[in-house]
Amino acid sequence: MPNEPVGVLIIGAGASGAAFAWSIADIGTSVLCLEQGPWMKQKDYPTNGLAFEARGMGEFSPNPNVRQLPADYPVNETETPISPLMFNAVGGSTILWAAHFPRFTPGDFRVKTQDGVADDWPIDYETLEPFFAINDRMMGVSGLAGDPAYPYHEPPLPPLPLGRLGNTLARGFEKLGWHWWPSDSAILSREYEGRAGCINLGPCTTGCAQGAKASTDITYWIAAQRKGVQVRTGCRVREITVRADGTADGVLYYDEEGQLQEQKAEVVVVACNGIGTPRLLLNSRSPQHPNGLANSSGLVGKNLMHHPYAMITGIFEEPLQGRRGPIGCSIWSHQFYGSDPSRGFVRGYSFEAVRGLGPAQTALLGMMQGRIPWGAGHHDAYARLYDRTATLLAITEDLPEETNTVTLDPELKDSHGIPAPKVTYRLSENSRKMLAHGVERAKEALTAAGAVDTIVDPLMRGAGWHLMGTARMGTDPKTSVVNERGQAHDARNLFIIDGSIFVTAGGVNPTSTIQALALYVADSIKKNVESVFEQP
Amino acid sequence: MSDSRTPVSDEAFLDAVLDVVIPPGGDGRMPGAGTLGIESIVAAAVAVDAMLGPLVRAGLSAVQEAAVARDPNGFTALTPAARLEVVEAAAESHPFLMLGLVRYLYPAYYAHPRVLAAIGEPPRAPFPEGYEIEPTDPLLLEGLQRRRRA
């Protein structure tokens, strides 16, 4: 039996798809989301058991090529120094994310004006401000109002405790007179809207068994379903189909049984992340869109941006109780955010403090760094490292370059025979300089905090958490894929709402901004219903 | 004699090798990896690792062969010093042996309740009890209050 046509069809139930679904449900038409992954269960998350670290490196690895679960598609990562990371389920990558929740700063939307590089966004911080605030309430954000690095905003919940590790690091920044602030975190510092507060399990990045971390399956999706939005899981969209006039008319997808299904819709919304979205658009070729859907500019899949990360780990003489508490959420620093010509590179970076590693991760890091041998010296070396590390991540602003791409791999395919994405990415000289600067400054901060030694990973491979730029927004159809409202220039009833539409990457984690943008796009559709739904 | 079986499925052999990789601590606090009954976890993981598995198996076979060359009763019959020599030689000639082994041994070892207790951690899963952490230092908060944007 054919599927009933729907008003709005969203592809992907992650951070952006969920926020959009909740908002667009107000429109009063039917809303359906197709998601290739399943619903997750908190009782299945690794921290329910002793083997939580082993499972975090296997079936809960952030790398789909390692996990190889039925919901995953492979990614060719042979031509990039940074592995793209993601999770495929209702909640998307927020199932595994660290929930460090900075917003982009106002300056991040005006890079060209400020520094003469890349481009300005067609929208600004002020436009997104109300949506940042709604999003903070929906996700449940803990933080301390008044960070001088940002326009004033009030997180709905008090900040998470810094713990001994966070206090230690913050004192280092204080000593140097450098900016630091408790992170805005999408983790509950106390009970909120029926969800329990954080109990410091530690590795948020394998899923939160407590439900204190805001993955969108337990935040937006609950509320969206109450408004009548439907989620169909185990459904992998193969391509978006089009009408004779080139506008979208639905999708072809494989259902849970592997059967090819057709779903018609008046409006199609793509929320598959910075890798999955260009993959789907490029795979949606038709006579009307011979180079892939919405690709008349040729920019679908181009300008891929990550945040190249350096990891600088301080070794301390005293225990830091660092394994306890949300791993990625304690403090941030914007001391080196924005451009300073004397540094020899444009734009800048933030620091995100990371709490200590678990017992097994400590042993593995020690082994990789040649600090913990096997055999006789193992236990003594281990004791010098365990619970004595604190890490600063330098999150550098990646500038858009057309040569950094997501393309369709000519050979690699997923379990349904759909071409897999191939990532081709080269680290720019500017990023290289920024990373080197970040390493030296992080060493200073850690030393000021009391570290007696440091371990440096100058460019983390396993850090492709942030996927941006591959269907950028702009006002000119020749140089962008979607307009300032997320609407494809080439198909007025096609919208893109994930990090693909970012013009630049900022130097902070992107998800707060991704979701604010998704809410903004939904809101502008609600305000322009006639023009969007108008039949050809 | 146990050494006629494939090295990964020979529990006594694997236990003895694991005990060389993580030997008991000198003060008796830290157990040796071969005494915890975790060899089956390591063996199962190695068996399904398409990349590292064959390299580990080749390395362990080298250990086994070298041991039998020294003593027909195999690795478990060797003295501790001889076991170490044999494993060191195999690690030298099979560079991925140790990488592959510890990739699975460390997570299994450091998840064992006895080991957790020995490193000062409660020997339980993080959930549901969770952990307490120190509150934010009030002096630090005072400093932030002075600098905060109104």
Ligand SMILES: Cc1cc2nc3c(=O)[nH]c(=O)nc-3n(C[C@H](O)[C@H](O)[C@H](O)COP(=O)(O)OP(=O)(O)OC[C@H]3O[C@@H](n4cnc5c(N)ncnc54)[C@H](O)[C@@H]3O)c2cc1C
């Ligand atoms: C380990 C980890 C830690 C992170 N930590 C942070 C952090 O601390 N702070 C931060 O801001 N960000 C963090 N991120 C990044 C953050 O998770 C992403 O920015 C965010 O989830 C992106 O949202 P999205 O909606 O674009 O995509 P996703 O959340 O990735 O969702 C995309 C969804 O689309 C589905 N999909 C894709 N293709 C198809 C298809 N063809 N058919 C059907 N469904 C499809 C996928 O299954 C997936 O569920 C982290 C990410 C990871 C992996």
